[in-house]
Amino acid sequence: MKRFTLFVALAVLAFGFSSLNAEAKLTSGMATGKAEFQSMGPLAFGPDGILFVADTKAAAIVALSTGDTKAAPAGQSLKVEAVNQKIAGLLGTTADQILIEDLAINPISRNAYLAVSRGRGADATPVLIRVKTDGAPEVFSLDNVKFSRAELPDAPADKMVGQGNRQSNPRRESITDIGYLNGRLFIAGLANEEFSSTLRSIAFPFKTVDNGTQVEIYHGAHGQFETRSPIRTFTTFKIGKEDHLLAAYTCTPLVQFPVSDLKPGAKIMGKTIAELGNRNRPLDMIVYQKDGKSYLLMANSSRGVMKITTENIDKAEAIKARVADKQGLTYETIEGWTGVDHLDRYDADHVAVLRRGEDGSLKLEALALP
């Protein structure tokens, strides 16, 4: 019995060490101090409470070690009315003067993190907000945190245009989505000049010399044309044993391609597996399982939230011929889930959504997965 107890104790200790080791490895290259941001856009959680924050203005990704690693108790929920008013009050301004850029749920603590812009002008201040289960938003202080930073390769070109004092470089690349998978961070971008499709992949922990991988993704449409187009939102998904990226494009197709194809300089032909139809503006996307089946849940500015079955995704053929609506994977629109701007996985059975009411107030809540 004693020996067994000792064995268990050693096992627990070993597990603790390995977990600590893994955490230490991920944060080993991080500096401690003030993390500076020019802006905050898309958010994504990695392992061990590490939050990736895209700084579009600075063309950089910052990895923050939030230290928020205490597991949420079972049954924890989330419901915050008028979260935009609450955040505005905290920041000493009015609700019409803040913009919520993205939402991410810490998969360990299930606390919600929001990238917020205080102000809507060029002098706006980015603020990271955390909402715990008590529903009271708080500013996540960046004054003394562990963080590392990756400057994006091919950051806005330095060529200035204009004359004299009016010289400026108006090019800017917006980061439309970021996601973490197996030690790599994927970054989808959209420039405000060239219309191109770029997906970068950067190893994490960030290395100073890692320029990342930049690939160009084409996708076949219905007809004979293959096109380039920026990715609006993406998620990762296993098909068989292989990791895939599922990307929703600005021109509506849902495209899949194996992560292993993302090699430096590669030109990838993604497989169009669904056309989500007209007036479709995908905003955010997650994958979940229910009753032994996998689904995609996609927030869509005009169609509400769409639930897309992935049952036959491994068998899905690329759409090549002109087809009727709902070709490829089938989907349904979730009644009543209107005004969803952002969503993220909450727990195995819930999704966190940020919903806009008719009066403009935003509600942050966890809803049962459909």
Add this chain to the structure above:
Amino acid sequence: MFNTKGQRFKGSRLSEQAIFLFALLCSIATLTLCVKSVPAQTTATIKWVKVESGKMAVELTGLDAATLQQLAKWNVLQFQKLLAVYVGQPDANVPPMLGSYRIHNNALRFEPQFALEPGVTYRAVFLPGKLPGGLGNSVVTATFSPPSRDLTPTTVVAQIYPSSNVVPENLLKFYLHFSAPMRRGNVYEYIRLLDESGNPVELPFLEIDEELWNHDLTRLTLFIDPGRIKRGVKPLEEIGPSLESGKRYRLVIDREWRDGNGAPLKESFEKAFTVAPPDRQPPNPADWKLETPNADTRAALTIRFPEPMEHALAQRLIAVTKSTGESIAGSVMLDDQERRWTFIPDAAWQSGRYHVVIQTTIEDLAGNNIGKPFEVDVFKNIQRHLTSQTVKLTFEIR
């Protein structure tokens, strides 16, 4: 500048008439401070003050030494129960605003973390009963409103590119230039594309939350919804292109769009144009005509394009170098409806051979690149990529 109001509730030692008279006096005279007596601190008051940094803060004064000594040990949550600042009218939804508390010159000072916004009313709330040894439920408030911004409209739409009044059916984007920085958020509400009958074209643009602004928010990039341009995708098949060849349109910018100060535009703006057939031909620098200057002058080097080029990229992606590859500094201008590119060197031209170096990612109005059309027909064996990232045109200066 200061607008201070006092209110008192049960627990007061003053008579009701005295309270009423006091509150009335405070309101009418807009006193800068409002004093209330409490059991523990009969002289404790709050007021808004301008502090050393030039920012506004709230000070709680009239505290005795023993109270100050105790307050020095308090944490933020304790301070917030005693003195907090709120935005606007009392609302259970609105938490106290962030800031720091410290004892300064025998006063408790609250300094807001963020700058106060013009035109917004800030309400400092002091609960004397929460002082050490304090009793009662009295509430003292002092409000402050920084002066509102001047909302006289001054900002205008300075230019919309392409500046031509004829565009191809597969036009990829517009650039909206403003005379001053604008405000982010819901920008697409202020942009309409109207057809010949004045009816709005349904969802013609790519509306994305990020809003493709330049750094100082003076230029917005407005992509036409690519689903309405690309052949073979559903939006184009079902509702057709945003722009149809042979038809006339107006791009209308609503004057209610707010600039960085929150003021509306001085006037609305309209760009009327007609639509030509789609352009699927990549631009070819071999068709560009160079007009070269003479040596020992700072005269312009000019390139004439057979079609309008995309405004931003034509300015950024064409450079001039010596034959050795060394860059020539100078200024670039694009005019004649983006069909003429002009380069004036900072120093006089010297005799010799030069190159115009063009990045192949330069675009025409339909997003066709050099050597690569916007859409590639997979059934035709078109070279999708040039191996080179640049194309050179060579010229001599004599």
